[in-house]
Amino acid sequence: MSNAIKLVEVGPRDGLQNEQAVPTAAKIQLVNDLAEAGVNYIETGAFVSPKWVPQMADSGEVFAGIARHPGVTYAALTPNLKGFEAALAAEANEVAIFGAASEAFSQKNINCSIAASLERFAPVIEAARAANLPVRGYVSCVLGCPYEGEIAPEQVAWVAEKLYQMGCYEISLGDTIGVGTPSKAQRMLEAVASQVPMQHLALHFHNTYGQALANIASCLPMGVRTIDSAVAGLGGCPYAKGASGNVASEDVVYMLDGMGYTTGIDLARLIDAGAAICRTLGHAPRSNVANAELAK
Numbered sequence: 001m002s003n004a005i006k007l008v009e010v011g012p013r014d015g016l017q018n019e020q021a022v023p024t025a026a027k028i029q030l031v032n033d034l035a036e037a038g039v040n041y042i043e044t045g046a047f048v049s050p051k052w053v054p055q056m057a058d059s060g061e062v063f064a065g066i067a068r069h070p071g072v073t074y075a076a077l078t079p080n081l082k083g084f085e086a087a088l089a090a091e092a093n094e095v096a097i098f099g100a101a102s103e104a105f106s107q108k109n110i111n112c113s114i115a116a117s118l119e120r121f122a123p124v125i126e127a128a129r130a131a132n133l134p135v136r137g138y139v140s141c142v143l144g145c146p147y148e149g150e151i152a153p154e155q156v157a158w159v160a161e162k163l164y165q166m167g168c169y170e171i172s173l174g175d176t177i178g179v180g181t182p183s184k185a186q187r188m189l190e191a192v193a194s195q196v197p198m199q200h201l202a203l204h205f206h207n208t209y210g211q212a213l214a215n216i217a218s219c220l221p222m223g224v225r226t227i228d229s230a231v232a233g234l235g236g237c238p239y240a241k242g243a244s245g246n247v248a249s250e251d252v253v254y255m256l257d258g259m260g261y262t263t264g265i266d267l268a269r270l271i272d273a274g275a276a277i278c279r280t281l282g283h284a285p286r287s288n289v290a291n292a293e294l295a296k
């Protein structure tokens, strides 16, 4: 089995959706810095309702301002057709729809039930197919929900399979509130992989309880090869109170490198990209690796 890992950088979207008043120019700089560090998949923004998430209201300007690097995928979240049309106009290379394994979280995050969300996603997938854009599908709350608590692995597998059958080429499994532990993550991944081939699955783990790296490490031997992370550990979800950042990209790259996996990313430049956006945000990177290297 290949040791090459696809790293999906979600910092500019998942990270910055949770930060107030970040200048558009700083977002553009971050995306460009990440591409220059060798990151070849960057979730660049979200075309969601600005009333719900005002932090992403300038995503069109971000897409318009970046210097596109050949071979880099610049992706956007699109909850509905309105969002999809905006992503198309912005020349996103890929779009992502986002559902949940928890009914309560689905209501809070996208204002509809799981069943209604699937109906809403169908025309987005159809429009994306017509425009030749690949669609990624997220499932949130795969290891626990801030409103419902425990989520059965079978429920995660059910939603993931639906999204896959509907045409998502990859299903990203979100531990939105970072509560999972390694054996739980393995059980969840095993249940999902019984319905969706492993090569079409991604791990999207937040680090709220400090378990994300351990969870990723425990799942790698099962064959998963796509990992979502955010530079400087940026992130959180506005609809999951207390949820802190995604696992830091610097920590993931360092760990993968040490385990003999490859990402094609220049760690030093990645650390610089995270340090630059953190200067704008006014806080230190939430990455142990970045802080250790920056202290040298």
Ligand code: HMG
Pocket (backbone or CB within 6 Å): 014, 017, 046, 047, 048, 049, 050, 051, 052, 053, 077, 079, 080, 082, 083, 084, 098, 109, 110, 111, 138, 139, 140, 141, 173, 174, 175, 176, 204, 206, 236, 237, 238, 239
């Ligand atoms: P709604 O209020 O039910 O939608 O929101 P609506 O269709 O009734 O529209 C209401 C208003 O929003 C209308 O404007 C629409 O035009 C506008 P008005 O007529 O009142 O002036 N609108 C839009 N504007 C811009 N772009 C759009 C759009 N759609 C409607 N695409 C909706 C439903 C889904 C739109 C809303 O709930 C929403 O935008 N939710 C987004 C929430 C969000 O972005 N959450 C964070 C991302 S998910 C996440 O972080 C988890 C993840 O990282 C994985 C993990 O960690 O688990 C992916």
Ligand code: MG
Pocket (backbone or CB within 6 Å): 014, 174, 176, 204, 206, 236, 237, 246
């Ligand atoms: Mg997330």
